[in-house]
Amino acid sequence: MASISLSNVHKFYPNGYAAVRDVSLDIKDGEFMILLGPSGCGKSTTLRMIAGLETISKGDLHIGGARMNDIDPADRDVAIVFQNYALYPHMTVIDNLSFGLRLRGVGRAVIDQRVANIADMLGIGELLSRKPAQLSGGQRQRVALGRALVREPKAFLLDEPLSNLDAKLRSAMRTELIKLHRTLGTTIVHVTHDQVEAMTMGERICIMKDGVIVQVGAPMEVYRNPVNTFVAGFLASPPMNLLRSRLSAQSLSLGDTVLALPPALGQAFAAHAEREVIAGMRPEDFHLKADAAASTAPVKVHAVTTEVLGPEVILVATVSGEQGAEIHIRCPRDFRAKPGEIVIFHYDVSQLQLFDPETTYALKRPVQI
Amino acid sequence: MTLAADDRRLNDLPRAEQTAVERRDRMFGWLIASPSLGLLFLVILFPVFWALYTSVHDYTLIAPNFDTFNGIDNYTKALGDPEFRHTLWLTAFFVAAVVLLEFALGFLVALMLNSVERFKAIYYAILLCPLLMNPVIVGLIWRMFLHPSLGIVNYLLSLVGIDPVNWLGSTKVALWTIVMVDIWHQVSFMIVLLLAGLSALPREPYEAARVDGASALRSFWHITVPLMLPVIAVTLLIRLIFAVKTYDLVYIMTRGGPGVATDLVSYFIYRTAFVGLNIGEASAMSAILLAVIMGLTVWLHRYMRSLT
Numbered sequence: 001m002a003s004i005s006l007s008n009v010h011k012f013y014p015n016g017y018a019a020v021r022d023v024s025l026d027i028k029d030g031e032f033m034i035l036l037g038p039s040g041c042g043k044s045t046t047l048r049m050i051a052g053l054e055t056i057s058k059g060d061l062h063i064g065g066a067r068m069n070d071i072d073p074a075d076r077d078v079a080i081v082f083q084n085y086a087l088y089p090h091m092t093v094i095d096n097l098s099f100g101l102r103l104r105g106v107g108r109a110v111i112d113q114r115v116a117n118i119a120d121m122l123g124i125g126e127l128l129s130r131k132p133a134q135l136s137g138g139q140r141q142r143v144a145l146g147r148a149l150v151r152e153p154k155a156f157l158l159d160e161p162l163s164n165l166d167a168k169l170r171s172a173m174r175t176e177l178i179k180l181h182r183t184l185g186t187t188i189v190h191v192t193h194d195q196v197e198a199m200t201m202g203e204r205i206c207i208m209k210d211g212v213i214v215q216v217g218a219p220m221e222v223y224r225n226p227v228n229t230f231v232a233g234f235l236a237s238p239p240m241n242l243l244r245s246r247l248s249a250q251s252l253s254l255g256d257t258v259l260a261l262p263p264a265l266g267q268a269f270a271a272h273a274e275r276e277v278i279a280g281m282r283p284e285d286f287h288l289k290a291d292a293a294a295s296t297a298p299v300k301v302h303a304v305t306t307e308v309l310g311p312e313v314i315l316v317a318t319v320s321g322e323q324g325a326e327i328h329i330r331c332p333r334d335f336r337a338k339p340g341e342i343v344i345f346h347y348d349v350s351q352l353q354l355f356d357p358e359t360t361y362a363l364k365r366p367v368q369i
Numbered sequence: 370m371t372l373a374a375d376d377r378r379l380n381d382l383p384r385a386e387q388t389a390v391e392r393r394d395r396m397f398g399w400l401i402a403s404p405s406l407g408l409l410f411l412v413i414l415f416p417v418f419w420a421l422y423t424s425v426h427d428y429t430l431i432a433p434n435f436d437t438f439n440g441i442d443n444y445t446k447a448l449g450d451p452e453f454r455h456t457l458w459l460t461a462f463f464v465a466a467v468v469l470l471e472f473a474l475g476f477l478v479a480l481m482l483n484s485v486e487r488f489k490a491i492y493y494a495i496l497l498c499p500l501l502m503n504p505v506i507v508g509l510i511w512r513m514f515l516h517p518s519l520g521i522v523n524y525l526l527s528l529v530g531i532d533p534v535n536w537l538g539s540t541k542v543a544l545w546t547i548v549m550v551d552i553w554h555q556v557s558f559m560i561v562l563l564l565a566g567l568s569a570l571p572r573e574p575y576e577a578a579r580v581d582g583a584s585a586l587r588s589f590w591h592i593t594v595p596l597m598l599p600v601i602a603v604t605l606l607i608r609l610i611f612a613v614k615t616y617d618l619v620y621i622m623t624r625g626g627p628g629v630a631t632d633l634v635s636y637f638i639y640r641t642a643f644v645g646l647n648i649g650e651a652s653a654m655s656a657i658l659l660a661v662i663m664g665l666t667v668w669l670h671r672y673m674r675s676l677t
Binding site: 051052053072073074075078079080082084085086087088089090091099100103104147151 | 571573574576577578579580581582583587591592595596598
């Protein structure tokens with residue numbers, strides 16, 4: 001087991017394109033770290049630099065305290081699981097599992113023992129004599145995982161390992177990976193573009209965009225306090241509603257809807273009064289009934305359509321008239337609204353986030369109420 | 370796969386259950402395939418059967434008729450002829466040398482070209498030049514190059530103090546000279562096919578192997594070679610079949626000589642037919658050669674499939 005530390009890491013391609021810029025990240029020993037971002041954000045490149053499959057153009061990489069920039073991938077003692085599994089197509093499952101150990105000159109008895117353990121753990125004991133082409137997607141995924149596990153490396157690097165699985169299997173494998181991490185306690189770096197994976201699996205999430213780190217933190221911390229509109233709009237489904245609005249001393253105007261701000265909140269944002277802001281409102285912070293305890297303010301919306309999901313209903317509606325901005329509201333499962341119908345919700349103002357429309361970064365606000 | 374399955378299902382249906390549309394589709398299929406099928410029959414099947422028919426008759430260019438049926442006489446005569454047996458062994462040696470050397474050289478160059486990134490198209494164009502040449506022209510060029518006293522090869526060797534070599538006139542050297550010229554001419558074919566195979570290999574297993582701890586040599590041995598086996602099999606097969614048929618180079622460069630040192634079987638059959646005028650026996654030899662090539666093809670195909 002080992003910590004992984006990236007300091008001011010850059011990746012430039014020969015054509016001058018900077019895939020990763022100035023990435024500094026400390027992954028603790030035994031931590032489950034998620035690298036999250038849209039495709040092309042540099043998360044896979046960062047992972048491949050940790051594995052040694054891409055050279056580091058600038059900056060330092062330390063694994064377990066030792067500088068690894070110029071160390072061969074084989075000698076970094078990390079294992080990687082690829083998105084398309086990258087199994088050796090001509091080898092049987094047992095050969096796929098044992099290849100790395102055989103290359104390292106591990107004894108036959110030890111190899112057999114370890115392979116048997118891993119096959120048992122992942123439930124692939126019956127597949128050992130098959131070739132990858134004879135396996136289903138989920139089985140290949142397990143073999144790829146097994147190939148990484150059997151080496152007992154210092155860290156696991158997972159490059160979107162669940163994205164080729166169907167939804168049901170993906171959810172099952174999420175749970176298994178979490179359990180596996182709990183059992184082994186090995187450092188895991190997991191790259192994904194799926195915010196559900198990020199929220200459910202990671203101890204910390206590192207969100208990247210355009211080759212730079214945007215925010216690092218525990219899932220709920222990132223969820224509650226997104227550092228900018230990109231993070232706000234990326235996490236959760238449906239994501240945070242982002243609405244252009246105007247901030248006054250004690251209120252926020254969304255078109256013709258005016259939300260009265262509690263005095264504490266008004267004071268906290270006093271420095272930004274009388275200017276345009278982007279209001280960030282989570283879909284679950286709209287309630288049908290006013291809550292005396294929470295500081296709620298009424299918001300009148302025009303229903304556009306409803307998405308009945310079963311456990312809940314997502315209402316798509318416009319604020320301040322039918323031509324206003326569209327927002328998503330999370331409603332109880334028995335909620336129904338006809339198109340054009342006017343519904344009054346009570347927004348929990350204490351959860352309001354404000355962003356600067358120019359920089360897109362969050363405006364300073366008081367500690368979570 | 371699905372198409373084939375669909376086809377099978379369609380064929381399994383009793384005629385009556387096929388709809389008019391399906392029947393019309395099948396008719397149209399036969400209709401557009403018939404010109405090429407007819408041509409194939411005319412230029413391949415018909416000559417093959419004609420030759421087999423001729424091979425069991427006493428058919429010579431002096432008496433070109435099928436009046437005398439002589440059963441397997443032509444075959445026993447051919448197989449009993451020490452000169453024919455000599456040409457068979459010589460051809461086997463030539464084919465083995467040419468195919469193995471071209472494969473080794475071709476694979477090496479293909480591997481190098483596969484890792485080249487700049488000027489790939491230029492290398493390709495240069496490599497393809499010999500392949501585009503007619504074998505007769507290749508033979509003529511090299512016969513001039515290798516002329517014992519006027520050729521450029523011996524001149525260049527003399528510059529570094531090597532005595533002139535009688536490339537095509539010495540019984541010891543002549544066959545190797547033909548082998549060398551054939552390699553010059555045909556190695557690009559191997560390179561092109563193997564390179565196509567190499568560039569189609571998946572990249573991920575190599576990365577997995579790098580992290581697993583495989584050196585370049587071990588990656589080559591444990592990943593490249595096994596994954597390339599189907600391509601290697603096809604490449605070897607095609608080259609083998611073509612090498613057995615080598616005729617033009619020998620005709621242009623040595624006429625089978627000196628003596629019988631380069632008397633490859635195709636050239637020998639030609640001589641039997643059109644110099645010896647014995648078409649019947651030459652047909653029998655061709656049939657034997659056909660059987661040998663088919664046997665080799667089946668064996669190599671099975672062997673390679675057992676490896677993958």
